[in-house]
Amino acid sequence: MAAPFSWIRPHVHGLCIGPANAWIDPARPVERALVTHGHADHARGGHGEVIATRETLAIMALRYGRPGREVVAGYGESVSLPGGVRATFFPAGHVLGSAQILLEHGGERVVVTGDYKRRADPTCPPFEPVACDLFVTEATFGLPVFRHPPIKGEIGKLLEALAADPGRCVLVGAYALGKAQRLIAELRRAGWRAPVYLHGAMERMCRLYEELGVELGDLRLVADMPKAALAGQVVICPPSALNDRWTRRLPDPVTAMASGWMRIRQRARQRNVELPLVISDHADWDELTATIAEVNPAETWITHGREEALLRWCELNQRKARALALVGYEDEDD
Amino acid sequence: MRLGPGRRVGLGRLGLSGGCGHDGAMIRFAALLDALVYTRSRNGKLRLIADYLRATPDPDRGWALAALTGGLDFPAVKGSTLRALLMERVDPVLFQLSRDYVGDTAETASLLWPEPAAPQGPVPPVAAPSVSEVVTILSGLSRATAAAGLATLMDRLDANGRYALLKLATGALRIGISARLAKVAFAEAFAVPVEAVEEYWHGQAPPYGALFAWAAQGAPAPDGGQVPLFRPFMLAHPLEEGVELDLADYAAEWKWDGIRVQVVCAGGETRVYSRSGDDISATFPEIAGALSLPCTLDGELLVRGSHQGGEAGGAASFNALQQRLGRKVVSKKMAEDYPAFVRLYDALIVEGEDCRALPWARRRAVLETFSARLDAVRFDLSPVIPAAEFAELGEIRARARDEAIEGVMLKRRDSPYLAGRRAGLWYKWKRDPLLIDCVLLYAQRGSGKRSSFYSDFTFGCWNGDPDQGAELLPVGKAYFGFTDKELKWLDRHVRQHTVNRFGPVRETDKSLVLEVAFDSVHESRRHKSGLAMRFPRINRIRADKPAHEADRIETLRALVRD
Ligand SMILES: [Zn+2]
Ligand SMILES: [Zn+2]
Numbered sequence: 069m070a071a072p073f074s075w076i077r078p079h080v081h082g083l084c085i086g087p088a089n090a091w092i093d094p095a096r097p098v099e100r101a102l103v104t105h106g107h108a109d110h111a112r113g114g115h116g117e118v119i120a121t122r123e124t125l126a127i128m129a130l131r132y133g134r135p136g137r138e139v140v141a142g143y144g145e146s147v148s149l150p151g152g153v154r155a156t157f158f159p160a161g162h163v164l165g166s167a168q169i170l171l172e173h174g175g176e177r178v179v180v181t182g183d184y185k186r187r188a189d190p191t192c193p194p195f196e197p198v199a200c201d202l203f204v205t206e207a208t209f210g211l212p213v214f215r216h217p218p219i220k221g222e223i224g225k226l227l228e229a230l231a232a233d234p235g236r237c238v239l240v241g242a243y244a245l246g247k248a249q250r251l252i253a254e255l256r257r258a259g260w261r262a263p264v265y266l267h268g269a270m271e272r273m274c275r276l277y278e279e280l281g282v283e284l285g286d287l288r289l290v291a292d293m294p295k296a297a298l299a300g301q302v303v304i305c306p307p308s309a310l311n312d313r314w315t316r317r318l319p320d321p322v323t324a325m326a327s328g329w330m331r332i333r334q335r336a337r338q339r340n341v342e343l344p345l346v347i348s349d350h351a352d353w354d355e356l357t358a359t360i361a362e363v364n365p366a367e368t369w370i371t372h373g374r375e376e377a378l379l380r381w382c383e384l385n386q387r388k389a390r391a392l393a394l395v396g397y398e399d400e401d402d
Numbered sequence: 403m404r405l406g407p408g409r410r411v412g413l414g415r416l417g418l419s420g421g422c423g424h425d426g427a428m429i430r431f432a433a434l435l436d437a438l439v440y441t442r443s444r445n446g447k448l449r450l451i452a453d454y455l456r457a458t459p460d461p462d463r464g465w466a467l468a469a470l471t472g473g474l475d476f477p478a479v480k481g482s483t484l485r486a487l488l489m490e491r492v493d494p495v496l497f498q499l500s501r502d503y504v505g506d507t508a509e510t511a512s513l514l515w516p517e518p519a520a521p522q523g524p525v526p527p528v529a530a531p532s533v534s535e536v537v538t539i540l541s542g543l544s545r546a547t548a549a550a551g552l553a554t555l556m557d558r559l560d561a562n563g564r565y566a567l568l569k570l571a572t573g574a575l576r577i578g579i580s581a582r583l584a585k586v587a588f589a590e591a592f593a594v595p596v597e598a599v600e601e602y603w604h605g606q607a608p609p610y611g612a613l614f615a616w617a618a619q620g621a622p623a624p625d626g627g628q629v630p631l632f633r634p635f636m637l638a639h640p641l642e643e644g645v646e647l648d649l650a651d652y653a654a655e656w657k658w659d660g661i662r663v664q665v666v667c668a669g670g671e672t673r674v675y676s677r678s679g680d681d682i683s684a685t686f687p688e689i690a691g692a693l694s695l696p697c698t699l700d701g702e703l704l705v706r707g708s709h710q711g712g713e714a715g716g717a718a719s720f721n722a723l724q725q726r727l728g729r730k731v732v733s734k735k736m737a738e739d740y741p742a743f744v745r746l747y748d749a750l751i752v753e754g755e756d757c758r759a760l761p762w763a764r765r766r767a768v769l770e771t772f773s774a775r776l777d778a779v780r781f782d783l784s785p786v787i788p789a790a791e792f793a794e795l796g797e798i799r800a801r802a803r804d805e806a807i808e809g810v811m812l813k814r815r816d817s818p819y820l821a822g823r824r825a826g827l828w829y830k831w832k833r834d835p836l837l838i839d840c841v842l843l844y845a846q847r848g849s850g851k852r853s854s855f856y857s858d859f860t861f862g863c864w865n866g867d868p869d870q871g872a873e874l875l876p877v878g879k880a881y882f883g884f885t886d887k888e889l890k891w892l893d894r895h896v897r898q899h900t901v902n903r904f905g906p907v908r909e910t911d912k913s914l915v916l917e918v919a920f921d922s923v924h925e926s927r928r929h930k931s932g933l934a935m936r937f938p939r940i941n942r943i944r945a946d947k948p949a950h951e952a953d954r955i956e957t958l959r960a961l962v963r964d
Binding site: 115211212213215311312313315316325329332333334336337338340341343344374376377380381384 | 495506510514596643854893
């Protein structure tokens, strides 16, 4: 009998499913790729065949064009791969289209989470725990200092800053895929009916979200607006544009950033952020550890993030675990 | 003091805009701390503190003010108390990994601390404490009870509250709020003159009940009585180019290159105050120890030497004084190598007599008589420059560079001693700045309003003949001197001529010559060039000049007068 999980191998460029000649979230072009979600560190261009959810395929097409072949895997649907491997996609609650992938082979069940969170998100269905023998988890916020506060309070801070000075706008740096749309949807939920103004780089993804059925309300481009008209408004831009020359066209912006890293003061200060909003699309420490306990796998692999601390937690809780040294996964802005 | 309409992040965020009930007041103090951490502009900070002081009841605001200005000390609580507390609750490896990542023990502790369990059944949740309750509990702790007392408080607060608590308890706020800034904010909060705040503040202890009663409720001003109070300094305007004054109306004095101090002796205590009103007596014990006659005197703190003003009655360079600044403890050797003294300019109060309303000429006479009775090793009189004509004074001033003196002061002979800068009374006539042509090497983004501009410039000079392969070595850094228009031009230049990036810093192609003005230059080990300038600023952009024609280090070195 083969050693447990010998059919799935961690490689620096991703996870390789040997008998199926397929990879999960490979960092370089391959013949057959299973992709958990559309973030650039997981989804890359140039693959022969891509197996992913309809939404993830659409996001990838927007960024890289169409691959050689697309295989749509809906949530709960199974795809048969060569070598007797079956792949089933389940919601990961991370961004629109994000999935965990359950792989079954030779009586073993392996779940690869990609990135995930456990909080409600109006732009995507919630994470579903899936029973498995091997749980391959992310650990982006894998330190006990990371506990994301409820999003309602963070949105409240944003709205209070808007009300405090009608002469200024609030400029929020947010990841163009997922974070920006979630932020807009949460603002709508909190009753913000005014147009939300976008940096040009955010537009295509927001439009795609709407095409895929996520309503975001009135969205406009900053480029079309005179400076004075933006006073008292919400403007969203990629984090990289926060301190850019581009901001000079805004009326005295309050610089905000929506990210799980904003929990750490020094991180917020490095970014010149005046209004840190702790909003993350990743599981925080309590969710990472609670999810491992809930799924209760025989073994846990940790793909990327602060794996050391999560590994230590597994050790303290007598759970078998190992950290994979995958390269190229990075969520600096998330 | 009025603040411009400027930036306002808003009190809504602090939760201060509503009622000011006592419950959870520590949470509001924590929100203030956080807002101060993220607000870079001075006006923004002033407004945050002022709004807080107005909206918060006594005695919380007084304790908060003391905490902000470093006026609280809880000797029972140590950094080690905190570590021990965490080790009981958190795995040491997880703590260390977290601490390494966060970079600050108090912040790590505040984030790691287990959230208190949600209350079960009819038991009401324990309310967050007020600032004064926190202060009362902390000051009642002993070494033995410190850990338990701190833990009980931690359990009553959220993460931001715990951060504020730990910073307050360990006395390590470090949010860049000087005593002066707090006083200006206090004055702004209650629309009272900042000079009056300065005057009454020093006699008071936290939580400053009498001070708030005076400023907020119009009660009589607190009585300074027999305590060594700081009185606000009288300051000078720069003398504009081309303006000539009649020396029949104005007396001239040297402007010594040290630090301006006020020496106060009252009720048997002597204090030395800096320009900002900070008590620096401990840094210069020989000064405080040499005065026992009741008085309030204005002068320049200097170190004995011959660098300024020659052998007889001279003073050492500012560099020498710098060796003594900022030290909490002064070694015997330090005091012997760099003996400090005060060169007296003015007398505010002498033996109970308030001279501030008297004309300068009368005060000068008082000072001359009084200074003769002081310890001559530690106190001498700044002489009046004997010039009859303004032109003659100009010649004397021109020679001031050789004497290494900063310049000349002109004081109206009939001027009373008034707080702050008053038009027409006192002028400083600095000697002309030194100029040198440097090459722009690196640029860094500014902060606040300037955060989208490259506005901090590092420049260098050649270490030899540029045509023979000499290199440019950094000689200084400047972030002012230019107009807004020039800043835009410089920003564009930096972006178009970047050859390397290091985080927020860009290295340029070293093609732009900048004419840099500075007051003096000294030997320094901090720069590779071995030189450091005082007050460097960008005087002119010399886009017309090729980089190889910029000055050499040796030219700059020749200007050293150490
Ligand atoms: Zn992701
Ligand atoms: Zn990721």
